[in-house]
Amino acid sequence: MVVKTSKPYQQNSNVQVLDTKVATISLSSMLVVITLMTCFMLAGCDKKQDAVKAKGQMPPMPVGVITLQPTSVPISAEAVAQTEGAKEVEIRPRVGGILLKKLFEEGSAIKAGQAMFLIDPVPFQIALSSAKAQLAQQKARVEQTQREAQRLQGLLATQSISQREADNAASDNALARAGLAQYEASVREDELNLSYTTVISPLSGVAGRFEFSEGALVNANTSLLTKVSQISPIWVRFSLSDSELTQVGGYLSLANVKEVRLILPNGEEYAKKGQLNFAASGIDPTLGTQQLRATFENADKRLLPGQFVRVRVITGQKDGVFVVPQTAVMTNDQGKFVYVANSKNEATIKPIVAGNWVGKDWVVLSGLEAGDKVIVDNIIKLRPGAAVSPHPAGEPSAPVSPAPNQSAK
Incomplete structure (x- = not known):
């Protein structure tokens, strides 16, 4: 007996095997494609992260610095004063x-x-x-x-x-x-x-x-017609408190005051130097100050009676101190400080003890050392540890390139 259904059955089996092989090949191909896409995506993410890091790293901040050297400054105290005629009738x-x-x-x-x-x-x-x-x-x-x-x-x-x-x-x-x-x-x-x-x-x-x-x-002897003031020389009256007297070594007299300088209302220093011609023998109990008076030559009549000025009384000289511009000195809750560029060209904070002003500079009594590079500009943009590119103050800064990317692989 002949079975006629064997051939169709064999054909169906072959088709099923072929479908299985095709399915296997398709699945393998999809896995390869997915794997490649994942690699590409990971590589792209790494590049984006590197780009973000490289973009976020700022170049060093250009800053002007002064290199400190010890100097000598006058021992002085300042006070508000008022001029008056040497003689007034x-x-x-x-x-x-x-x-x-x-x-x-x-x-x-x-x-x-x-x-x-x-x-x-x-x-x-x-x-x-x-x-x-x-x-x-x-x-x-x-x-x-x-x-x-x-x-x-x-x-x-x-x-x-x-x-x-x-x-x-x-x-x-x-x-x-x-x-x-x-x-x-x-x-x-x-x-x-x-x-x-x-x-x-x-x-x-x-x-x-x-x-x-x-x-x-x-009326005779009673009617005030006018006043005449002798203004060359001109006198300047002022007073100093106990704390201010301590800065200059104690109570003042004609013997221990070397010279007196005058600062005009516009901040300019008067060309002629003055001398103390009166010092009270005691402290005013009402004001707690020592009353003082100095005399200045005024041939060009630049000073007029009643004018408000500042006087600087100088009693000696102090050696081995530093002076820094007023703009370089900052203040926080702990006191005054300055930014200094260290050997790694990083901004670091140094607390200081400041004395008086000399012109437009602070006298720094302690906290700094010879050779320190004090930053004098772009201070508001700085933070401790920030990279800086120092250059001498007053000179143009050299162009800086971005810092190398440390995260590049």
């Missing part, structure tokens, strides 16, 4: 009357003996004429009594008159001479009063503001 009339004319310009330079005001002289001229007339009358009386006394002395010699009559004649002559002296004094007084109608300045200086107006009635 109030111009008041010595006679009363109508003020006819002002003979000067307010605020102008005045010389000693210069006429400043004219008071109506007519009443004083009349008084002087009257005094001179009385003087002339008294001179005539003196001559008359003198002649009478001489005549009676001759009669007394011949005993024609009594001694009493001769004595009375001599007394009348003496009284007439005394009256003459009195009238002569009155004439001199009226002449002096007449001269006082021209008010003059007793010193050279600068005139102040005119307090009245022409035509006003002024």
Whole structure:
């Protein structure tokens, strides 16, 4: 018997085997593709991470530095001061009357003996004429009594008159001479009063503001017409507290102050150096300060009375200290500090103890060493440990390249 179904069955088996092989090959291919894609993706991620790291690493910050060397600075203290004229006088009339004319310009330079005001002289001229007339009358009386006394002395010699009559004649002559002296004094007084109608300045200086107006009635010795201040030399008054005196070695005197310097309101130092000309012998119990005064030459009249300035009192010199610009000194809760570029060109913090100012610099008493490179610019952008590219302050910085990528494989 012949079985006819064997061939179809064999064909079906072959098809199934072929499908299984194809499925196996397809699965293997998919695994290979997935594996390759995973490798590519991992490689791409590594490159992106490297790129991000390389992009995030900043180049060193260019900063200006100064290399410290020990120096000497003056031992000094500063204080607010006010100028005043070395001599200041109030111009008041010595006679009363109508003020006819002002003979000067307010605020102008005045010389000693210069006429400043004219008071109506007519009443004083009349008084002087009257005094001179009385003087002339008294001179005539003196001559008359003198002649009478001489005549009676001759009669007394011949005993024609009594001694009493001769004595009375001599007394009348003496009284007439005394009256003459009195009238002569009155004439001199009226002449002096007449001269006082021209008010003059007793010193050279600068005139102040005119307090009245022409035509006003002024009183003798009470009406303040103006002031004249001598401003060359000019005086400067100031005071120092106990703590400030400690900075300069204690209480000041004319012997231990070397010089006094003046700082103008614009920060400029006055060209002329001054000297202390007064130091109080004690501390003011109300203010707790020592009152001081210095004198300065002021030939060019650059300083005016009443001006507010600063004075720097110098008592000696301190050696072996450092000075750094004020802009380099920072302050935090722990005190003052500066940034220093170390040997690895990294910004590091150094706390300091600062003293006084010298010009525009801080005097650093401790915390720094010779050779330290103090950073003076771009300080706000710095942080401890930041990479820096130092260059001498005031010189242009050299271009810097980004730091090498340490994470590259």
